[in-house]
Amino acid sequence: MNTLVYLIPIALVLGGLGLVAFLWALKSGQYEDLEGASWRVLDEDDGRPQT
Amino acid sequence: MSCCATAVGATLVAEAAGQGLPPSEELWLASRALGNGLRQTDLSVPGVHCGACITTLETALRARPEVELARVNLSSRRVSIIWQEEVAGKRSDPRELVRAIGERGYEAHLFTPGEEEGDVLLTQLIRAVAVSGFAAANIMLLSVSVWSGANAATRDLFHWISAMIAGPALIYAGRFFYQSAWNALRHGRTNMDVPIALAVTLSYGMSLYETIGHGEHAWFDASVTLLFFLLIGRTLDHMMRGRARSAISGLARLSPRGATILNSDGSREYRATSEIEAGERLMIAAGERIPVDGRVVSGTSDLDRAVVNGESAPVSVGAGDTVEAGTLNLTGPLVLEATASARNSFLAEIMALMEAAEGGRARYRRIADRAARYYSPVVHLLALLTFIGWMIIEGDVRHAMLIAVAVLIITCPCALGLAVPVVQVVAAGRLFQGGVMVKDGSAIERIAEIDAVLLDKTGTLTVGRPQLVNAAEIAPDALAMAAALAVHSRHPIATAIQDAAARVSPLEAEIREIPGAGIEAKTSGGVYRLGSRNFATGEPGSGSGQSEAVLSLDRRELACFRFEDRLRPATARAIDQIGEMGLTVGILSGDRKSVVQALAKQLEITNWKGELSPRDKVQICADASDSGRRALMVGDGINDAPALRAAHVSMAPATAADVGRQAADFVFMHQPLIAVPFAIETSRRAGRLIRQNFALAIAYNLIAVPIAILGYATPLVAAIAMSTSSLIVVANALRLAGTDSANAFGGREPSPVPQPSGGER
DSSP: OHHHHHHHHHHHHHHHHHHHHHHHHHHTTTTSOHHHHHHHTTOOSOOOOOO | OTTTGGGOOHHHHHHHHHTOOOOHHHHHHHSEEEETTEEEEEEEOTTOOSHHHHHHHHHHHHTSTTEEEEEEETTTTEEEEEEESEETTEEOOHHHHHHHHHHTTOOOEEOOTTTTSOOHHHHHHHHHHHHHHHHHHHHHHHHHHHHTTOOHHHHHHHHHHHHHHHHHHHHHHHHHHHHHHHHHHHTTOOOTHHHHHHHHHHHHHHHHHHHHTTOSOOOHHHHHHHHHHHHHHHHHHHHHSOOOOOHHHHHHHHSOSEEEEEOTTSOEEEEEGGGOOTTOEEEEOTTOBOOSOEEEEEOOEEEEOHHHHOOOSOEEEOTTOEEOTTOEEOSSOEEEEESSOGGGSHHHHHHHHHHHOOOHHHHOOOHHHHHHHHHHHHHHHHHHHHHHHHHHHTOOHHHHHHHHHHHHHHHSSHHHHHHHHHHHHHHHHHHHHTTEEESOHHHHHHHTTOOEEEEOIIIIIEEEEEEESOGGGSOHHHHHHHHHHHTTOOOHHHHHHHHHSSOOOOOOSEEEEETTTEEEEEETTEEEEEEOHHHHHSSOOOSOGGGEEEEEETTEEEEEEEEEEEEOTTHHHHHHHHHHTTOEEEEEOSSOHHHHHHHHHHTTOOOEEOSOOHHHHHHHHHHHHHTTOOEEEEOOSGGGHHHHHHSSEEEEETTSOHHHHHHOSEEEOSSOTTHHHHHHHHHHHHHHHHHHHHHHHHHHHHHHHHHHHTTOOOHHHHHHHHHHHHHHHHHHHHHHHHSOOSSTTTTSOOTTSOOOOOSOO
16 A cells, blocks of 8 residues: 555656657647658758758 | 659659649749748648658759758648748749759649648647546556455545546546537537537546445546547547638639729729729730730730630630630730629629539538437437436435446447548548548548539540640651740640750740740741741641641741640549449530530540530539439539539549639549549448448447446446447448558559659558
8 A cells, every 4th residue: 555655646647747748749740740750760861950 | 762763754844844833923822921031832742652752852942042941741742841032132933943843753733722721629639639548548547456456445545546637637628528518508409519528527426426435436437538539539520520611712812913904094003903893994914814804905815714614725816805804814915995893704703603502512411410410319318217217216316327327428429429530531541642632521421422423624534735746746856946936935835845845945036926826936047937827837727726836937837736635644444433333424514515525425425515604514513413413523623613612522633723622522633533433432432331330339339228227337347348349440440441442543643644653652
């Protein structure tokens, strides 16, 4: 029972982190072009983001 | 990775150029100003499909000085370009951007403005899905511990934590259902959201009550999972909803904003179209659209009337001829006398027709909406009867309430809510891969029930532009010379000659265009003429003057070019396939009867009509629906736009006039007409899957509801039943993507199109 006091908040915080990470990724447009992203990985460019 | 780069060749350039680039003004209007002298243009490029395409296009665009940023979106097959309005004091031409794309062998189209605008509701829905998913996962974790035998104090703790997660999640993620249910109730109706809102709220309230009383069963997991599944369905459904389309505003954009007026005292002034009155004199330069109906006072020119009445060949006009608003003046300046104000002109008439045309779209009720109308009263009644029944048998309010809530949760239209949108999203994705864009989900339902296909001629059955047919007989020198002359004209035949020539070298000469006749170039070697036989050689022209052009040197014939408006590739095969589907095919054209008849004969279509006005086309579509038939209209011109709206469902090529694209339910991006049977077949299969899904959902309810009514549905049973039924429905929908189409075309690009091919997508 005592361990639950730590474990449950840890579980919730970890889950919450995942949720926040997803919302952030969504907001910064990383889901706009999933198909393109899988190809850009193979691109031989210098890897600097285009400005 | 090199699959695309190798496929780019000279023929592709010619082919892409033959597609016709949108005019600069249209591109300029379609771009968005970003401030600081920057503009953004979004283009649809259906040909991109792999990493090499991305690199090719982005490199090509970034090489241009005006381009700040170019980024290809492979998922939506679009490229967005940010460019400077001025480079070194020179106004940049957005057409150059499209040409740069064309030179790499890709077609580029403008897509409907407004379509790309950020969808606020969709983002909100996705966030709600994420939040409810997080809540559902955590609560399910705690519930599993309860089900596997957590004892009294631990169980209460878990229930309390669940309640604290579920509460905010229900308020945040459930607000869409509450709002919609409240809206419906306030207007005295019920919809699918009423039982959902009721089930979620009641189950949460009941569980909270149980938790406070140290009860054994709580439904927190059920209410949040329910919300999670339903939100997925809702999000997919939203993606398939048609956006409000402003076809009419697109048409208004096509009419020029103004024209130069010649006052009686000889002065000139530029006035807005709406202020031009009948009787006034207008100056129309070559390349301008005519703003109002009128009569030519002086000048000769060729008019492109293709978008207005579907006539394929340009018409020569001279003093005394009448002209319609919206036609494009190709070669020479004209002075017109307006015979009608803009309000009474041809374009205004089309707008009125379009507003009046109420097609299948407005009358059609979506399958899901129809199902909801019967479903929700039944569900409410069932839950209420269960409650009353258990009250009579046991008289225990708490127990009766628990069972009634279980019935509500079990019957909640999870599978039903997913049944339609999942299939439609999968079908739309499949159509998109085949080069067909769907505007809204109900179009997939409507096209599956058609019994006739009506096709426009110019621009739909045919490419809509003349093509050189006897290139092989012409000496390369003559072709190069003709092309050098042709660059000085906007006439479609001149454009066709340019397309046929591999390269155009500049000509040292005094060149002038004689409107309605041809082009003349005085060089040191003599006078070259390109144009009608009469103009070039002095001999009388043959009957079919529009379909040939003669190149002469000092009136000696050097070469004769013959043109034909070519059929779209694979048209005959597409028509055969439509016939095999048991649909009747008809041609509705505004072109001359003899031309339509010849084409109909070639394609073995017996049902054809020519010389139709836009009103006639609408009438034919309306008559068809009045007699209980459902027609698919395929067309591209302005003259087709009212009919596209009046028909049960409609389709337009991406090369269509802006209005046509906006009025249609489907837009096909590749050239072959085979897209039409492909769309019909895929939609029919989607329709079958939707019906199967409904059957599955009903079967599930037939099994689960008696269990719930009899009081055997614990939270564990409900969780299992709900998840399985939803998963089965989704899995069934995915079969559409997995299996190959019986149609030979399948999801692949048809080979006759010189698109870069290869590369598995």
